[in-house]
Amino acid sequence: MTLQTESATPPVAPNLRDVNRQMLIILDFGSQYSELIARRIRETQVYSEVLSYRTTAEQLRQLNPKGIILSGGPSSVYDAGAPHCDPEIWDLGIPVLGVCYGMQLMVQQLGGQVERAERGEYGKASLHIDDPTDLLTNVEDGSTMWMSHGDSVAAMPAGFETLAHTDNTPCAAIADHGRKLYGVQFHPEVVHSQDGIALIRNFVYHICDCEPTWTTEAFVEEAIREVKAKVGEKRVLLALSGGVDSSTLAFLLHRAIGDQLTCMFIDQGFMRKYEPERLVQLFRDEFAIPVHYVNARDRFIERIAGVTDPEEKRKRIGHEFIRVFEEESRRLGPFDYLAQGTLYPDVIESADTNVDPKTGERVAVKIKSHHNVGGLPKDLQFKLVEPLRKLFKDEVRKVGRSIGLPEEIVRRHPFPGPGLAIRIIGEVTAERLNILRDADFVVRDEIQKQGMYHDFWQAFAVLLPIRSVGVMGDQRTYAHPVVLRLIASEDGMTADWSRVPYDLLETISNRMVNEVKGVNRVVYDITSKPPGTIEWE
Known part of the structure; x- marks a missing residue:
């Protein structure tokens, strides 16, 4: 581990x-x-x-x-x-x-x-x-x-x-x-x-004469002790997204503090197709962990209307995310702590670190902010509980398995906190969200059908804010291109594009232009990280 x-x-x-x-x-x-x-x-x-x-x-x-x-x-x-x-x-x-x-x-x-x-x-x-x-x-x-x-x-x-x-x-x-x-x-x-x-x-x-004593079990035991010591008898509100990070955190916190934990899932409208319904059903019916569901789709889309800058998107989504929690917590609360599944890559990529106070030279630069790190407002009403912020994604998976998280969630592809909003380049609208949600479903559905889901670190679609000419049924079309991104990685810090069979690319492309209204072209991103990033925004 x-x-x-x-x-x-x-x-x-x-x-x-x-x-x-x-x-x-x-x-x-x-x-x-x-x-x-x-x-x-x-x-x-x-x-x-x-x-x-x-x-x-x-x-x-x-x-x-x-x-x-x-x-x-x-x-x-x-x-x-x-x-x-x-x-x-x-x-x-x-x-x-x-x-x-x-x-x-x-x-x-x-x-x-x-x-x-x-x-x-x-x-x-x-x-x-x-x-x-x-x-x-x-x-x-x-x-x-x-x-x-x-x-x-x-x-x-x-x-x-x-x-x-x-x-x-x-x-x-x-x-x-x-x-x-x-x-x-x-x-x-x-x-x-x-x-x-x-x-x-x-x-x-x-x-250095070290012994191999740092294990999954050691982390879980200490994390539980740390949470208990920090929280005491206070109540904790968990920002549940359904990914492996927040789900592992939910299991860990439930083991540590039981009914003091309240999970809240905010459906901001940027989730993948069918995911909100599946998440609530899993936690309520199969895990016996209560989830408070909040439908805030219209509110979030309105909050980023007209915004094209990716950093501004993240910050607005992050601020709105916390505001919704504050409002809902007042109805359900009071709560003293907000728990988040923040990971170390979130922290390191969000931080302006090592700025020399004399020269102003920056040794490490901020790449992008994450909604659960860089987007927190200064007047945050909660104290934070973030037991996973020292872990990489693969480490969280090991912790999740050790405390009983099912493989369906443990091996789920990473998904950014702002969701599909940062996979739509430029302005986010309800129409564009529907196009990307359907296109993303085609990608996930096809690689699952072919038994290749776990061959990739991430597999998703990106919607570009341009249109191109096409021909379908002897008719001229003028629709969006979709970028297909299939990634191989160990921890998300570095990544390479996957050398996939042409048959898979062909099947995804054919399905996408036939099944997704508003798409007439599919391209494949062959950029590694670095120099690129996994996400486009």
Whole structure:
């Protein structure tokens, strides 16, 4: 089981740290892979957190981690204003692993030299091992590692030696064994690195001397204790959406506080076809968890009428979402707490993190806000309960299974909080919603019929705000194109388009133009994440 970290700046709740004495800290220098490093550590069943590179040595000493990892980043260590860590970190006596930029920073701060490389190195490279012990135990000589750097180590600090090199990088892995300081120029955390997980295990288990104690059961037990301690005898209102996140949260909270929990499902009109009815039936009849249903479709559509900017859509939907909860809670309440199925990717993608107060330089930038993170109004009337905000999607599924959530929900494709509203590019209208809802149903229905639903991380349709000419039955048509998006991913942080059989694409296209009024063209999105995102908005 892997469990993910809090956002890049604030630490996690102290009681989690008390229970899980063994942990590793990742200092984030703005890498797109920082949270992936944490996830890989969690796969070894050791607890980890991502914190800002500004975290001081004294703060780290108080946290008492078993090891520290410095992430990669987009800067060069010799640039003016480049992010640097507290140099006293090197004297803490705690093992440190620098990854890419993190390795270069280690070299520079300890007296070595980093320079612009004659040739950059990007993509796959063969790793030639000079010292097969310690960090590189069980890493095969000649194994493929993923490179992404334009700088290289020109001179190593005193006490360091080379562990491995590539054809283009003389110092691909380095170590000061006596001080337990290690650096790798490549990215062992990405799936393209052949023996990357072996290297991470070596650092976690052998160098940091950790034990695999961070498990699903440990998380569930501590989350229940944390909820009970925080809520006491107060009542909790849960924003239920029917997805695996909020459903897992509903099961978890019901186990923790029983009848103190009230689930409310707000039908904002942006759900997929037949989902609202199925959700209410499941929870009321099969799970015996009461659900208060609110039909607010007209209200939400009116709230975003005329809005075309995706960020504004999300914020308005988020604000309206909370307002409806406040109004309905006054009728049902009083409630002191609002529970949300916020996940770590929601937090990290919604946050403007690591902004240097002196230079204003942003190391990590906001990609998009999520309605349950960036859209919360300042005058929110609830206190928040978010036990899942440290987890990735796959981790939530494991927790859901462990507490009895049925596979129908556990393996449900991720669905954004604002729903179909952000899969309609441009203005959202009732007519466009009906078109997209029917088109989306065709996609889901067909992949289920062909037994391919679980072959994809997500499979959905996007409606474009343009029309194109077509011919149907010897008649000219002027209708919308629909974008088909079929995604392969492990955690949603990175993703690739699925190489699906042409027969499937043909069947979906034929059904869509024949069954969905207002559609006469289907196109397939073959963009990965990065550089794109999974959702179009």
